[in-house]
Amino acid sequence: MAMSSTRSALARALLAPKPWVPRRCAATAATREAQPQRVAAEMVRYALGGAVHRSSPEEAMRILEQGASNLQGGGEGSAEAVGLLMLAMSTLLYRSGRHKDAMEKLKATQQVVPSAAFRVAAWEALMGLHMEAGQEISYSVSPNDSVDLSIKDDSKWFDQDHLKFRVNAIKGLLALLNGETESAVQLFADGYGDFSEGKNQTENAAISYGEYLHCVGDFTMATQVYEKVLEAEHMEDMSGNLLAAGNMVPEEASLGVTCSYGQLLSHSGKFAEAEDFLTRALQKAEEQFGANHPKVGITLTCVARMYKLKAKWEGSSSIMVQEGLYRKALEVLKAPAINSEGTSNQINWRDIISLARGEYAELLLIQSNRKAEGERMKQWAEDAWRNRRLTLAQALEFSEPSKPTVVVDTRIGRVV
Template sequence: MLRTALRRLHPTTAVKTTVNGVLRRSIRPLQSSLTRSYCEHHVPNANPVALQRINYALDLARSQRTDESYTQALLVLEQGLSSQSQEGSDATIENSKGMVLLAISTLLMERGNIDEAMRALLLIQDLTSSTLGVRVAAMEALVGLNLELGLDDTSSVLADKCVNLLEKESLENSDEYGYKVFNARSKAIKGLVELVQGDMESAKACFEGCQDEGCIGNATLSYGEFLHAKRDFDAAKELYKKAINESSEKKDFSDPYLLGACNMASEEVLLAATCALGQLESHLGNFEEAEEILTRALKKAEANFGTHHPKVGTILTCIALMFRHKATAERSSSLLIQEGLYRKAIDLLKAPALENKDESGNLVHLQEDIEKKDIVALARGGYAEVLCVQENRKTEGDRMKKWAEFAWRNRRLSLAEALDVSESPCKVPVVDTRICRAL
């Protein structure tokens, strides 16, 4: 379906559209949905009908979050992509197509179809007449998806392209505030890549370039995570709160400066900032506040993705680590609570078996393509410590600990440092739920 839609991006390769009954039922109420428009703030050089179609499709997909609702929504967007009028300026046409592609990529990502989500985002690079905001949002999302997949080298190359995009863009072609916003976002996504790779000095240079009024959305959150990792807790808390407020008040496409897609969309920013704030309160020793905020993040993740999504497992891992830190600080015990949380998280993260065997029965090394490897290693490392303090389960705990240490890949801190926050006063882990990585 998407391949057909993407071919229709170019009128010379138009394919006959077959509109089935499902699509007709989806489109018929479109006009009634116009009462809640994306145009709270004027989105420059965009077709209002295209924005309204995006709004309708996203609401349709997320109303039930079923395979059928997402299929119907993608059909609505597919028709929107193929029916873009050739009337008007090239900028209006390409901008509208770019925004539809951003919406398509987001829905594909939400259903786990990362490859085709990336295909949609890559096509936006060819829309050179589209606004800077559309192109930055596409590049930012590509970086985010590659980081989530663990493709750090590719992420770095793409982040450099995003920075270069701003360097080539003339300020004369953008409003002054918009240029500042997108410049900050391009530098912040590069800073996030450096933070993932453990290069704090390079990350610092990136974030120092976005410390002005243009730092909003993803830039605010990523900068907050950098300060959090440096233990500048007060400054990080302010940025997390700012990111939460911005993402709560606006939706993607309603504000051209916050336009985002895939795991960099505003819903993802809101979830990640809430989870990060909960972790920060835990690191400060404010465990009651931490539990309340992390529980809020958990409910938000379940509402956004369903109760069995890996991102729910990611937040459960953060909650388990909070209880571990609380038990250490208060010299108490919460082994049963921690074990339950870790077990559920590991299950939702779809962690592989501790030991794999080939056809001959020989043990084989850990596979490199484990999804959410950072978080799986963190969850299993924490669970291993719960098991190791129980004499009758120590052997199982040692095996799990060995697995976790082998899987851990963070370059800034060891697994032991990530687990024992009180023992590493200069280093704290920050879990970013946008990319499911430990920073």
């Protein structure tokens, strides 16, 4: 009854003559926004905060759908308001495991919202879901490729540099996944100046730029980029960044930068700090997604890799700790049995599972009574590995700063 009353109140607010903005959000609502956008933004915050408000995904989806229905064909700002609701719907679909439906919703958002900022946000999220699914996409793809030509106006696409930065960052990330490092260099060449400390929803672009620098061994600059994003996160309320969806929402960006920075610290030999940030990342993953979510398994893999590197650099041993972490990570990721035929090419999170099993195999190979098991696991990992930039052996053998290395991107669940 309470939830039904709430839904009705939200629906009535859409048609009310005065803006519906609760007191707790009045300070964050932009006064220049049109009334429909303010109401839509509050509905999005309510729907995506379902855990706090005890609303189910189905209840949250009904609220968003009702709001979008009421706003269709409205006045000034209604198209953008519908766009906010559709982005949120795609996020709910993604979180419910309905990835194809989420992609379709993002494509529909691009079709109906005239604003370049909304369409870039939908495209960024769409590419993020494609990358998470392990689909091969050329970095030359652009937002225009999935927009109806009847409503496309190229002159409006890149009149703002921060939109260029967002688009080029996704293209650069795609180039890295495709093993085209030189193309990534070109795409990231001029963009970072458009990161404006939490404004314009450019934090995901900055994280991707930091990962690029990290991958090619520029640890000094990567450190500066990661720290600037973390500082912006600390200073600003990222939850107000609603022009994002899927695995590019602020919560995912926060987890992503925390985990990537933790990896960089471990690659730099700063293990106490690395452990602190990776522990934070693990806590974020568990709080946001639950203890048995794949993002937890991905983060656990990064924690295990940190302990492996620490043991190597310090000449110590932490075999039991590492093995426990890899076993737990693979369990959470639902890795198939090693003797399962044909599964290495048809599994979710293949990048992370093959990396974790490659690392785990190395632990087994140094134990005389487990070498046979280690060889089988190593072979499975090599067969499953698909990274185009580095071989599995290169990924496992991190040597020193300034050398190419791999970075686990928790947002897309891929080894970059």
